[in-house]
Amino acid sequence: MKKHGVAILGFGVVGGGVADLLTNNREEIKNYLGCEVEIRKILDLRDFPASPFASLVTHDFADVLADEGVDTVMEMMGGSHPAYEYTVAALKAGKNVITSNKEVVANFGDEFVAIANQMGVSYRFEAAVGGGIPVINPLIGCVRQNKVREVRGILNGTTNYILTKMFTYGDSFENALADAQAKGYAEANPAADVMGTDACRKITILTALAADKLFDVNTVHTEGITGIRKADVLAAEKLGHRIKLLGRCILGDEGEVVMVSPFLLPSDSPLSTVSGVYNAVEVVAEPLGNVMFYGQGAGAGATASAVVGDLLPIIAYGSKNPIVPGFNRVDYPASDSFAGFKSKKYIALPSGNEEKVREVFGDVAFIESDECAFITSCESEKETDEALAAIGVPVLSKIRFL
Ligand code: HSE
Numbered sequence: 534m535k536k537h538g539v540a541i542l543g544f545g546v547v548g549g550g551v552a553d554l555l556t557n558n559r560e561e562i563k564n565y566l567g568c569e570v571e572i573r574k575i576l577d578l579r580d581f582p583a584s585p586f587a588s589l590v591t592h593d594f595a596d597v598l599a600d601e602g603v604d605t606v607m608e609m610m611g612g613s614h615p616a617y618e619y620t621v622a623a624l625k626a627g628k629n630v631i632t633s634n635k636e637v638v639a640n641f642g643d644e645f646v647a648i649a650n651q652m653g654v655s656y657r658f659e660a661a662v663g664g665g666i667p668v669i670n671p672l673i674g675c676v677r678q679n680k681v682r683e684v685r686g687i688l689n690g691t692t693n694y695i696l697t698k699m700f701t702y703g704d705s706f707e708n709a710l711a712d713a714q715a716k717g718y719a720e721a722n723p724a725a726d727v728m729g730t731d732a733c734r735k736i737t738i739l740t741a742l743a744a745d746k747l748f749d750v751n752t753v754h755t756e757g758i759t760g761i762r763k764a765d766v767l768a769a770e771k772l773g774h775r776i777k778l779l780g781r782c783i784l785g786d787e788g789e790v791v792m793v794s795p796f797l798l799p800s801d802s803p804l805s806t807v808s809g810v811y812n813a814v815e816v817v818a819e820p821l822g823n824v825m826f827y828g829q830g831a832g833a834g835a836t837a838s839a840v841v842g843d844l845l846p847i848i849a850y851g852s853k854n855p856i857v858p859g860f861n862r863v864d865y866p867a868s869d870s871f872a873g874f875k876s877k878k879y880i881a882l883p884s885g886n887e888e889k890v891r892e893v894f895g896d897v898a899f900i901e902s903d904e905c906a907f908i909t910s911c912e913s914e915k916e917t918d919e920a921l922a923a924i925g926v927p928v929l930s931k932i933r934f935l
Pocket residue numbers: 661663664688689690691692718719720726731830831832
């Protein structure tokens with residue numbers, strides 16, 4: 534039986550999960566792919582003397598490139614560099630590349646897809662969004678005959694885990710983060726999770742596929758969860774809502790709004806019931822309606838499943854690789870249309886500002902609280918920011934409703 538040779542770049546949580554999956558599920562994978570998969574090289578800076586894969590470890594990427602038996606390079610190093618250089622070199626050497634690295638896909642996906650198409654090889658990245666959830670391939674293969682109106686989702690397992698623990702158990706932000714790190718969900722630098730950067734990369738990738746436009750990630754309006762306070766959790770509970778960090782790509786007649794921020798969701802909405810490390814991506818399209826993809830968004834086994842699953846189209850289609858759509862880079866910022874984005878908002882100001890709020894915002898609904906907390910009508914970002922500037926006191930919280 535023919536063997537398909539792979540090299541693993543990065544032997545961390547996901548790379549280790551891929552090696553384990555390829556080993557433990559050898560029979561299932563052989564049946565699924567119709568051929569055996571052989572791990573030929575593992576590239577990492579470290580040695581792993583106690584690992585059963587120790588003899589495959591190399592520290593030199595040239596060994597991977599030179600090995601003609603390596604058909605597919607699986608890049609799970611994370612970060613932009615040297616992942617970018619290794620990906621370009623592997624594709625130019627005629628090797629397929631599979632990645633779980635959302636940073637490199639969001640930053641350079643257009644270049645990689647172009648090189649892969651020139652070389653007649655595949656560049657695939659199912660694991661880059663939603664961990665183990667099949668979402669990229671269904672978005673490419675099952676949805677685009679529709680008019681896609683919105684793609685929105687809980688795209689970061691670490692922050693969803695933290696928010697779930699804050700809501701369900703009243704945990705502190707710090708304890709919940711430490712727990713997520715111990716379970717291997719968080720990025721090497723968890724700032725990318727809690728500041729919303731990781732979700733921003735993922736919604737940028739989904740936007741490229743849904744709207745055929747690759748925006749510069751640095752221009753996407755991005756807020757994380759570090760500003761969410763106990764008082765906000767209590768206010769949300771009073772309103773029968775939950776706070777979730779969402780990535781949203783709204784495709785309207787006046788252009789795209791792409792953003793990452795915490796949102797208040799009614800507790801019976803499908804996305805608000807997504808708890809812990811689980812992720813979900815909801816697509817709203819015509820005439821399809823709403824569909825939701827749900828599953829474990831981080832962790833070794835789930836992410837490894839998506840990486841190995843990407844071997845199927847590579848082996849099935851060979852050089853006639855299905856072309857990945859989208860990834861057309863645009864030269865205007867994603868933030869262009871954000872000022873006009875309309876939503877209802879929960880706002881908290883220091884107590885004693887109720888009169889000023891009525892003067893500037895009109896007849897808003899106040900929430901019973903030690904602070905001056907209220908809900909605006911559905912208005913644009915620009916209108917809300919101008920009103921808050923006119924009041925001129927520190928804004929303790931501003932959270933949008935979905
Ligand atoms: N740190 C990421 C998360 C890992 O928590 O979702 C998966 O991309």
